Amino acid sequence: MIRSRSNRGFTLIEIMVGLVIGLIATVIIFQVFEVAERQKRTTTGTSDAQGNGAIAVFMMERHMKMAGAGLNHDTFEGCTTLHTFDADLGGPIDATGGSSLFNVAAIGDGASPSGSDTITLLYYDDPSNPEFRYSDSLLSATVNNPSLDLQPLTAHNCNAGGMALMAQSGTCMLMSVTGVTPSSGTSTPATVRHDPAPAGRYNPAAGVSMSWGSYNKYSARFQCFPGLFRVTYGINTRQLEVTEPDPAVPGATRTTPVVPDILDLQAQYGIDNPALVPPIEWVDATGATWGAPSLADVRRIRAVRVAILALNSEYQKPPTDTGVCDATTDAMRAGWSSWANLNPPADLTPDFHCYRFKVFESVIPLRNILWAN
Known part of the structure; x- marks a missing residue:
């Protein structure tokens, strides 16, 4: 009578098969994690861009409505x-x-077609003074x-x-x-x-x-x-800055970065034109007439419209099949605004297809001027 011996443990072949299965599972897990992490970063970056743009528009709108x-x-x-x-x-x-x-809302045109505008708001009292x-x-x-x-x-x-x-x-x-x-x-x-x-x-x-x-x-x-007080909004090194009176030093100003990842600011005057329906015309702050408007032309300014370009700073990798970034296409860029020529900064232009952007527009009435008419 032949008695068979019992087998215990794994053979080398079984161990090798298990290792291969484990490696495959690890690759799949990390691949899923990488995709999920990329999606999370994209979503978070888009949320940041939306928040930054909304804050920038809110700040400018609040100051602009009080101008004058x-x-x-x-x-x-x-x-x-x-x-x-x-x-x-x-x-x-x-x-x-x-x-x-x-x-009360002077637009400074950018130095070039791709340059960012500035907006200088004029007050006849310190805007931080609630008592005047x-x-x-x-x-x-x-x-x-x-x-x-x-x-x-x-x-x-x-x-x-x-x-x-x-x-x-x-x-x-x-x-x-x-x-x-x-x-x-x-x-x-x-x-x-x-x-x-x-x-x-x-x-x-x-x-x-x-x-x-x-x-x-x-x-x-x-x-x-009390005097002439000016608040100026502009873009500097990918952020929105505001120059305003310094409360600690009478007569002096201070410049403060207020919102990051804001790339461009464009603005136009909304002027009174009774020949149109509705009676308002939008013009750039350029040329002999609106580059330095006369007193008579200043009286025609009723509103300002602004457009700002916010950046999602997360770099989007190109698809593996094409190797070309398509997070922002040329067609998308052409549709950013119906009136404003918005542009990413020069250092970002070569790779702008690999980033996502958010555009915010707002029409802001000059309330103190409207109430005076």
């Missing part, structure tokens, strides 16, 4: 001639000049030369270091306030001084003779405001 705050535009919207003196520029800004002092309330008045004494002290019916909000604006029949005069003597009763009105430059930047220097017309008693409108 601090001035009674209903009174001074009719200014067709602005007289002032800028000591920093070394001379008068006369006749129809000085439009930049009334353009403007109050315009009338002159209680005629002013027939730019060196006379001013005697308004009320000097409300007039303070040394601030500014004052007079208007009559379309002619306006802007000056710096260097001192205020309060009213001592109905017989002695308040006096607002505007001493010559350099005491006040926007006052004519001593010895400068100019004919700026006459502003008549009880006819010319008058208002004081």
